[in-house]
Amino acid sequence: MGAVCCRPQPIDFDGEVNLFHFMLLRCVGKGAFGKVRVVQHKQTRDLYALKYINKTKCVKMKAVPNVIQERRLLEEIDHPYVVNLRYAFQDDENCFFVLDLMLGGDLRFHLERLGSMPEDTVRFYMAQLSSALAFLHEMGIMHRDLKPDNILLDERGNAHLTDFNIAVHFGERKLTGVAGSMAYMAPEILMKRGYTYCIDWWSLGVCAYELIFGRRPFRGRSNSDLTYSISRDPLKWPDDADKKCTRNGMLVLKGLLERDPSKRFGCKPNGEGFQEMRRHPWFQPIDWDTLDSKEQTPPFTPDAKKANFDASHELEELLLEDNPLKAKARKANQDNLSAEMRQMEEQFTSYDFRKMQRRSYYPHNQHLISTATATSSGFQSSRPGTPANDLRVENSGLRVEGDSPAMMSAICMW
Template identity: 80%
Template sequence: MGAVCCRPQPVDFDGDVNLFHFVLLRCVGKGAFGKVRVVQHKQTRDLYALKYINKVKCVKMKAVANVIQERRLLEEVDHPFIVNLRYAFQDDENCFFVLDLMLGGDLRFHLERLGSLPEDTVKFYVAEIASGLAFLHQNRIMHRDLKPDNILLDERGHAHLTDFNIAVHFSERRMLTGVAGSMAYMAPEILTKRGYTYSIDWWSLGVCAYELIFGRRPFRGKTNNDLTHSIAKDQLKFPEDCEKKCSRQGMMALKALLEREPSKRLACKPRSEGYEEFRQHPWFQSIDWEILESKEMKPPFVPDSKKANFDASHELEELLLEDNPLKAKQRRANQDNLSAEMRQMEEQFTPYDFKKMHRRSYYPHNQHIVSTVTASESTGALVASRPATPATTDQRSDRAMVRQNGHAAFDPSDSPMREKVMSEKEHF
């Protein structure tokens, strides 16, 4: 009788997705409001990354609108070099993002381990991320926080862009003015508050490429003011031994990406002309773009699958220090006494299942269905179906203040976006 009593309840895979659908495996990361761990879908056996955000912490940091914005925006994204959303749901304590699993670690981890990366390896990553950026910009989305921490490798060594926490839709008719992102990677037009659009992502890609090749950033400062001045005014210089690490064509590409005038910056010509200019740059002469974008080009570096390509202390902390470990729980029936913020999450952080849901556009505040998702049952990957985001009204401008840790926090009075206060080590 006891065995029958303790038998787990069967999982309803036909109902809305929830934590009962997954087996919880190891913890692989930690962020501002929660953690990231590997999970396995009980029905399909597919592995994913589960990012979960504590609701109470989210409310305290005034980041509710940010989380909802990320959830909605990810529903519009589907690309081979982006960490795509597969499922979204919530329980009484957390909001959950189930994402493509990247077992190869982030480029910050590999950069700190190796000091710098070979030029050909960096060129490969830059080309793959550029393909992802071009897709985002085509759909009027700018990332705004491109840095090595937010570039993840899969187990084969392909690069993927992640962390859409401060990504936002843009309109070319009205520039944004909010100071948002990680300061060392911000374009000068952000810091000088001249107004900006998608061209800032290409500047950030240039900073990343420079740092990965030479092991240091092109513009530095001991204080925020010093760093701002360096980004806005200092001449771009290369290390004395630069020719040993980077070809002449490579340095030309870095200069072109780190051009302070956005209209002259590499890849920033109107419409699709900019990306075509990028692809035709001499540095990428060896890249077969059709093969690369089909993910058939062999990566120059394959992460060691026998080693943890992330900080193993996250797993130890989960085992020894977590007083409220994550587990699947039935939801409370009574939801009448929720605060306004909790109610907002309850109503707007809606369930998402990439195998069941129609994709929607939330640009800027509509819900037009733009394409239907189909799935590969064997891999859990999306069959290419790229939604076109309609160009409608202007995105509201946003304002922000820069924190001392080099990140920006939104002023919620003028934007649906809220705070992002995360150190270089605290990334998803």
């Protein structure tokens, strides 16, 4: 009799996507109010990264607008070098993002182990990421938090941009809100002069400089010192710079780290900045015609025999989790929800990339039509955040001064 009463219910794969459709595998990362796990779709057997956000914690941290905004932005993004959204859904406790899986780890993970990276490798990443940025900017989206922690490698070594938690649409009017990770912020953000998509090209320059030389171009012991350095200090090169980077490479870095956005490399309007980058002599080894089809062999291949993430997350899940994740049927009565819970219930809508056309919730992008991209393998970043001087400010207005590791873990959610 016991076997009969405990027989699992059949899964309706033709119905709306839910957690019953997935097999839960290892935990590979965590944030302030959610975690990241590897999952496998029970019908297709495809592997994905599942990012799940606890609704109660999300409300307490006043992050509901960010979660909904990220959900909506991700629906309209579909690019080979972005960690794309494949499914979205919710249950009574969590909101779920099912994303392309990245098995190669994030660039912060690899940078800490290697110290620096060869110029050829960084050039390849920059080509892929510049393709992703050009696509986003054409869609009227700026990322606002480009840093090594948010660049993930697939199992072959291709670089992908992730974490759209503070990404926003932009128009003709400049934004003034301080947002991002301070060490990678463009000077126009810190000086509160108003900014637009050009800030992403500055952040790409900081990342490239850090990857090649193993240190960031502008540093400070405090937030005020770092602000001064980013805003005023001349760009300096390490003593052994000529051994790690060619003259053309330095010219690209110098162009990206130009304080005047109108002169910054990559920032010419109507996509001309990206075309100028493609024509630069430093990028001559890149075959741009086949780049987005991933036909080229990446210069660095992550070690598939090792876990390219912090394995302590899985141990913590096994030993310390008092409410482990499992699929649960939804409660029928949803009448007593708070305003914030009701907002998530209504606006964090389901998405299934196999059944639905991508669309934009932003008025200027209503014409959006999906373009299919191949699903990549890999996982979301397991790193808690950028090292010292990582100030991250969310759209909700939350601001943190200093570089307390506890604070950084709380604010640097994904």
